[in-house]
Amino acid sequence: MANNISLVIRREFLERVKKKSFIITTILMPVFMLAMMAAPALIMMVTGSEERGITVIDETGTIGARLQSDKETHFTLLESTPLDSALADTEVAGVLYIPAGIMDGKVSPRLYTNGSSSIALENNVSSQIDGIIEEERLKQYDIENLDKILEEVHSDVKLMSIRNDKEDGESQSASAAVSYLIGIILTFLLYMCLLLYGQMVMTSIIEEKNNRVLEIVVSSVKPTHLMLGKICGIGLVAVTQILIWGVLIAAMSAFVLPAIIPDTALTEMSALNAGTLDATSASMDVEILQAMSLMSNVGYILQLFGLLILFLIGGFLLYAAIYAAIGSAVDNIQDASQLQSFVIFPIIIGIIFGMTAASDASSPAAIWTSFIPFTSPMVMMARVPSGIPMWEIGLSLAILYASFLLMVWIAAKIYRVGIFMYGKKPSIKDLIRWARYK
Amino acid sequence: MDNILEVIGVSKHYTGHKALDDVSISIAPGTVYGLLGPNGAGKTTLIRIINHITAPDSGTVMFDGHTLTADDVSQIGYLPEERGLYKKMKVGEQAIFFARLKGLSKADATTQLKRWFDKFGISDWWDKKIEELSKGMAQKVQFIVTVLHRPKLLIFDEPFSGFDPINANLLKQEILQLRDEGSTIIFSTHNMGSVEEICSDITLINKGKNILTGNVDELRHRFSDGRCSLTFTGDPRLLMERLQPMSSEFFLDEPKGAEQRLELKLAPEVKLRDVIAAANEATDLIEVGRVMASMNDIFIKTVKQTENND
Numbered sequence: 001m002a003n004n005i006s007l008v009i010r011r012e013f014l015e016r017v018k019k020k021s022f023i024i025t026t027i028l029m030p031v032f033m034l035a036m037m038a039a040p041a042l043i044m045m046v047t048g049s050e051e052r053g054i055t056v057i058d059e060t061g062t063i064g065a066r067l068q069s070d071k072e073t074h075f076t077l078l079e080s081t082p083l084d085s086a087l088a089d090t091e092v093a094g095v096l097y098i099p100a101g102i103m104d105g106k107v108s109p110r111l112y113t114n115g116s117s118s119i120a121l122e123n124n125v126s127s128q129i130d131g132i133i134e135e136e137r138l139k140q141y142d143i144e145n146l147d148k149i150l151e152e153v154h155s156d157v158k159l160m161s162i163r164n165d166k167e168d169g170e171s172q173s174a175s176a177a178v179s180y181l182i183g184i185i186l187t188f189l190l191y192m193c194l195l196l197y198g199q200m201v202m203t204s205i206i207e208e209k210n211n212r213v214l215e216i217v218v219s220s221v222k223p224t225h226l227m228l229g230k231i232c233g234i235g236l237v238a239v240t241q242i243l244i245w246g247v248l249i250a251a252m253s254a255f256v257l258p259a260i261i262p263d264t265a266l267t268e269m270s271a272l273n274a275g276t277l278d279a280t281s282a283s284m285d286v287e288i289l290q291a292m293s294l295m296s297n298v299g300y301i302l303q304l305f306g307l308l309i310l311f312l313i314g315g316f317l318l319y320a321a322i323y324a325a326i327g328s329a330v331d332n333i334q335d336a337s338q339l340q341s342f343v344i345f346p347i348i349i350g351i352i353f354g355m356t357a358a359s360d361a362s363s364p365a366a367i368w369t370s371f372i373p374f375t376s377p378m379v380m381m382a383r384v385p386s387g388i389p390m391w392e393i394g395l396s397l398a399i400l401y402a403s404f405l406l407m408v409w410i411a412a413k414i415y416r417v418g419i420f421m422y423g424k425k426p427s428i429k430d431l432i433r434w435a436r437y438k
Numbered sequence: 439m440d441n442i443l444e445v446i447g448v449s450k451h452y453t454g455h456k457a458l459d460d461v462s463i464s465i466a467p468g469t470v471y472g473l474l475g476p477n478g479a480g481k482t483t484l485i486r487i488i489n490h491i492t493a494p495d496s497g498t499v500m501f502d503g504h505t506l507t508a509d510d511v512s513q514i515g516y517l518p519e520e521r522g523l524y525k526k527m528k529v530g531e532q533a534i535f536f537a538r539l540k541g542l543s544k545a546d547a548t549t550q551l552k553r554w555f556d557k558f559g560i561s562d563w564w565d566k567k568i569e570e571l572s573k574g575m576a577q578k579v580q581f582i583v584t585v586l587h588r589p590k591l592l593i594f595d596e597p598f599s600g601f602d603p604i605n606a607n608l609l610k611q612e613i614l615q616l617r618d619e620g621s622t623i624i625f626s627t628h629n630m631g632s633v634e635e636i637c638s639d640i641t642l643i644n645k646g647k648n649i650l651t652g653n654v655d656e657l658r659h660r661f662s663d664g665r666c667s668l669t670f671t672g673d674p675r676l677l678m679e680r681l682q683p684m685s686s687e688f689f690l691d692e693p694k695g696a697e698q699r700l701e702l703k704l705a706p707e708v709k710l711r712d713v714i715a716a717a718n719e720a721t722d723l724i725e726v727g728r729v730m731a732s733m734n735d736i737f738i739k740t741v742k743q744t745e746n747n748d
Contacts, residue, residue, distance in 0.1 A: 007538050015527065212522030216583070219489045219516040220539035222508065420492075433453075 012233025672721030
C-alpha cells in the first residue's frame with residue numbers, strides 16, 4: 001500500500017512538473033521579480049517626469065530669485081505682478097506665493113496648483129524655502145567665514161549596524177533596511193506558494209471528484225493515502241520550484257556576482273565584514289555594500305533557502321490539509337469559495353503580520369505570531385533575516401509540524417467522507433460532523 | 439469449490455438512513471452475478487464495501503476463503519457507473535498508472551496494455567490525452583484499465599451504457615470470455631435484457647434489503663406463474679372458448695400470416711396435457727411452450743410487492 005502512495009505522489013508530481021506552465025513560471029518568476037524591482041526606475045528613466053512650471057510671486061524680494069529649478073520643476077519669478085493676475089493663468093502647474101512676513105516666520109508661503117500637486121514638489125519647495133530663510137537668518141549674525149564653518153559643522157553619519165549577539169565567528173552584518181527587504185521577499189514568496197499550491201490541491205481534488213476518476217482510484221488506493229499522496233506530490237512541486245530558485249540565486253552569488261562587482265567594492269565588502277570598514281571613505285553607500293555582501297555570501301543564501309523550504313513544507317502541509325478537506329466536501333469551485341475563506345483569512349493575516357515583523361523582528365506581535373502555526377511560516381521567514389535565536393526557529397518549526405500532523409489527521413477524516421458526498425453544498429457544521437465519524 | 443465472495447449480514451448506516459440492512463450474498467467462482475435494484479437501493483454502497491472503499495458497520499465480507507483485506511483489492515477490478523479518467527493525462531501513461539496501482543510492474547503493464555490496445559484496435563491512441571477522445575473511446579480505455587490486472591473478481595456497474603450496439607456486443611463477448619477464463623463477474627445494471635443474456639444468478643436489493651436471490655432460469659420459471667403459449671392456425675375465438683375453464687388470462691398476439699400465438703395463464707391443478715388436448719380439438723397446434731417470466735417483470739413485481747408491504 002505504501003507503494004501506492006508513492007505512485008500517487010509520482011503521478012501528481014510529474015503531471016505538474018512536466019507542464020510547460022511550470023517550466024515557464026519557474027524561469028519567468030525571478031525575471032518577473034527583478035523586473036518588478038527595476039520597473040519604477042526604468043519607467044522613470046524612459047519617460048522622465050514632465051517639467052512643472054511654477055510661477056513665483058515673491059513679496060520678500062530675496063527668496064524667489066534663489067529658488068533652484070531642476071528637471072522636474074521650473075520656477076519663473078514674476079516681478080511686480082499681483083497674485084490675482086498670476087492666478088488667472090491656469091496654463092502653469094502652479095503659483096507659489098511668498099508673503100513678505102515669511103522671514104519672521106509669521107506667515108506661510110502658499111502654493112496654488114492647477115491640477116494635482118505632488119509630495120515631491122511640496123517637499124522640494126518647502127525645503128528650498130527653509131534653506132534660504134535659514135541662510136538669511138544666519139547671515140544676520142555676521143559671522144566671519146560662515147560658509148567654511150558650516151561646511152566643517154555639517155555631518156552625515158552612516159550608521160553601521162552590526163549584530164553583537166551572533167555566536168558564529170563571521171558576524172554577518174545586516175542593516176535593518178537590508179533585512180527588511182529580504183524578509184519581505186521571503187514572506188511574499190511563502191505567501192504565494194501557500195496560496196497557489198494550496199489551491200492547486202483543492203482544485204485537483206474537486207476535479208477528481210467531478211470527473212469521477214476518484215471512484216477508480218479509491219478502489220486501489222485508500223482515500224487517506226490518496227489525499228496524502230496528492231498533498232505530498234504537489235508539495236514536492238512547490239519545493240522543487242523553490243529549490244530551483246535557491247540554486248539559481250546561490251549560483252549567481254557564487255559565480256556571477258564576484259565577476260561583476262568592482263574590485264574596490266569587493267575589498268570594501270571584506271573590510272565591512274571584518275568590521276574595519278571606514279564608512280565615510282567607502283566608495284558607495286554602506287547599505288548597498290551590505291546588501292551585496294549578503295548576496296555574495298553563498299552560505300547565507302543557502303541557509304535562508306533551507307529555512308524557507310522547511311517553513312514552506314510545514315506551512316504547505318498545514319494549509320494543503322485544510323484545502324484538501326474543503327475540496328473533498330464540495331462538487332465545484334463555486335461552492336468552495338465560501339469555505340475557502342477559512343484558509344485565505346489566516347494566510348492574509350500571516351502576510352500582514354509578516355510585513356510588520358520584517359520591519360521589527362522583535363516586537364511582541366511578531367514573536368507571538370511566529371509561533372502560531374497558521375501565521376508562523378510567513379512571520380518567521382520575515383524575522384529570519386534580522387537574525388533571531390535558533391531556538392525560536394526550532395520551536396516555531398516544531399509547533400508548525402505538530403499542528404500539520406493534527407490537521408492532516410482531521411482533514412483525512414473529512415476527506416474520507418466528503419469525497420463520496422455529492423449534491424448538497426456542505427456547511428462547516430457538516431465538515432465537523434464528518435470529522436467526528438468513526 | 440468455495441465461493442469467491444461471501445457477503446454475510448452486512449449493514450451500513452448513514453446519518454438519516456440505512457443504506458444496507460443485513461444483506462448476504464454468495465457468489466460462486468466463474469459466474470456472472472447480477473446485482474440488481476432500483477436507484478438508491480444500496481447497490482453502490484455494497485460495491486464500495488466489496489471494494490474495501492468503505493467499511494460495513496456490521497457483518498463480514500469473505501473473499502476467496504478469507505476475510506477481505508486491503509491487499510485483496512489488487513484481485514478486484516471495478517468499473518464504476520460514473521466513468522472518469524484524468525483528462526489531461528495521456529492514455530498510455532494513465533493506463534500504466536492504474537495498472538501499477540493494482541500491483542502490476544511497469545513492464546508487465548506495458549506489454550499487456552499493448553495487447554489489449556491491439557485487440558480493441560486503439561493502439562494509435564496511446565499518446566493521446568483523454569480529453570481528445572470521445573466518450574465511447576474513453577470507455578474502452580476504462581474497460582481495459584479495469585480488467586488489465588486479470589482480477590479474480592470483476593465488478594461492472596452499467597458497463598454497456600454509452601456504447602453503440604457493435605461495441606456493446608464486443609464488450610459482452612469480452613466479459614463472457616473473461617468469465618470463461620476464470621474470472622467472476624458482478625454485474626450491476628438496470629438493463630434486464632442483458633441480465634437474462636449473461637447472468638447466471640442474481641440478487642435484487644431494495645431499500646438496503648436483499649429481497650430476492652436465485653438462479654436466473656429458476657426465477658424466470660418460478661415467476662412464470664404457470665404461463666404457457668400456444669402457436670396455432672385456426673380460429674382464436676373458438677380456441678379461447680374451449681380453454682376458458684382452464685385459464686384465467688389470455689394474451690393474444692397479432693396473427694403472423696396464418697399462424698397466431700396465444701399466451702395463457704393456467705389455473706392451478708390444470709395439466710398442460712389437458713390444455714394440449716383441448717386446443718388440438720379447436721385448432722391445428724404448431725408449437726406449445728412454457729413462458730418464462732422476463733427479468734423485467736420479476737424486477738417490477740418483486741420491488742412493488744416489497745413496497746406494498748411497507
